[in-house]
Amino acid sequence: MSVSGKNLLRLLGTCAALLAGAAALTFIVDPLQIFRPARLFAAMYSTDTRLQNAGLIQSQDFDTVFMGTSLAIHFRQSDVDKALDVRSLKLAMTGSNSHEQVFVLAAALQRHPDRVIWELDDWIFCDAVDIDANPYLPADLYRRNAKGIARYLFNGAMARESAWILARSIPPLSNLAARLSTDAVFSFTVPNVDDIFVLSSDIDVGKAYNATKTTAAFTNITDPARSAGFAEGYNYDAMVRNFESDAVGLIASNPDVDFDIYFPPYSILQWVAMRDGSPATLKIVYDLTTHINRRLAEFPNVRLHDFRAVRDVTHDLDNYSDVIHHSPAIDLKVLSWLANGTYLVDRSAPTASLERLRAQVEDYQIDTDRVAR
């Protein structure tokens, strides 16, 4: 064999050895805790929830799953546990659609929890790409098939995170490694599962949530240049189809699981923005909600809670950082309402809460002094 031929073989052999070494490191440290809960090394968690959830489902003990979008992402699992007397696992994902939520919930239900708490936004039922075409959700890792496991093990980012978690566990390096734990370089920077995506303790809640920010957001989204965005993706037939195939499909196939589904308390300005900027979109939301409420009332394992017309909260704009996202104080109120069934939808009158919301939206007068145009 020529010298070049030998060099080529040495190069390929060394490359294969490095690939195997990286895969072995990821397998041993297992940053996502896919293969085993963290014991040898301190557990670290990522705020990339679409990725992290695949590991949480395997590694955590839970009897209740908490799902939703960014409206549910700041909840603390410990608060959920205390309020509802459960052992919960939060799997909320920012900007998630119904395909993603139902796929992740279905994976979690394979661990046989008793209960699902599901924060439901109407927009999650807009058409979205299929799970296997979604580049941000590692579907094969949830399925734990060979392709998903190979992608996890032969992954430079995971090998880097593994090396860093390993460094944090070696006493002479641990302090330095902890100091370097910046999200500019590393993804797994959260040491406690309860802290994933909760608001940092040094955040000034009064500054983050106030009427000034809420009205500024309202002004922004109702700007004629942007208000066309309201209607984006809203198609009644498609949304009903996605609701039926995703939500109803999951509920019907898990009759032994209790579903506590709730509509979150958006600020009244969310509805007023639609009322004034895109009445057709508002009608789609009303019609879709009517369908959802009536349909869910048919399932004995579903309790539907509707917080959208809780005037004390939704009309107090200091509770929000924009027109929909509420403060941690409202998180706790939501949990107490869920625990007490305060706003449980009556199966015999499934659209009564919607009618209250409709009346509030029609009556609401914008405080023009606050909402600068």
Place this chain on the structure above:
Amino acid sequence: MLFNSYPFIFLFLPVVLFGYFALGRRSHILLPVSISFYSFTQIAFLVDAYRGNVARYALPHYALFVTYFPHLIAGPILHHKDIIPQFERADAKRPDPHLILCGLIIFGIGLFKKTGLADGIQPLVALAFGQATPSFDQAWIGAPAYTFQLYFDFSAYSDMAIGMSLMFGIFLPLNFNSPYKATSIIEFWRRWHMTLSQFLRDYLYIPLGGNRRGRVLRYLNLMITMLLGGLWHGAAWTFVAWGALHGAYLCINHAWSYFAPKPGLRLAPLARLAAFVLTFLAVVVAWVFFRADSMAQALSILSKMADPTRIVFGGAEIAKAALIALYAVIAWFLLNTQEIMGYDHRNRTVGEHLRAVPMRPWFLYASAAALAFGILGIQQHSEFIYFRF
């Protein structure tokens, strides 16, 4: 030739551009992948045929030239005179372990540049170009982040194309030569997307008259060439602004070279350093237009870059600035791929130091690590920036 004349430029070009912009705004129109790159090769072929500068090529060789896959999606732009004679060589039809080895190493370096470097810095770009309004320091992290991302992304594809082609025994032209080491805009364009620069020079700038019709027309030709070079990237005013800015840079650079006094021997190193810094900053400013979604966003980011009254510079910004500094060191001070591999396109030689002796251990491990980390870095949601052009 009709296309060489100013009447064509001034009468017909506005009509062509109007149609281009109108089509560009209709995103549902599907175009074949890599249409721009094989359009370039065919324009060059047709113009050369018209000029009588095309040899008689066999149809299979010509067809292979048109469809040669390694370069198709993001260049380099090939020229028939360079490539088809290589297809005709008998020794190109036999696998050569030396060329396969060198091609694999170059491919590995390219893959690592893409997945390790370009994708690694991509999150920092959002500091300037994301939803939130950046502060002064965030804008000055985000804009250079895009500057380095684009270079490592685009030059990575060129390296991978060169490496892949080399495994088949075909030497592709170089497309990058450490462009951010340039000390003038003229030099920058001799180092950045070199095959596009050569194409624009040979098939647009020189037919327009180049520098043969006086200084004023030379500057006008430069502006037209760079404006069209900008428009080639897409039907958006941001690309027009980017092209216009580089056209203006080149005009100023040529005028400066002509009118300004040469620095003395003692001041030469300082002048060279100043020229290097100024060139890099000018390039960064132009990339802001290239990357921005709209002119309004570009101007907003530039205004933040010029407003030091709002500075955050917390722990996250310091860590990100350190990462930018690391990328700058790589781009400014390390050898580039062809220097590492001794790739000589003109003489068709590569890696002569590897031909007869076993690879040194450090070179073996470094090459294998580049290839391995390049493979490990492949992500599902990562594509080359220049795929869209």
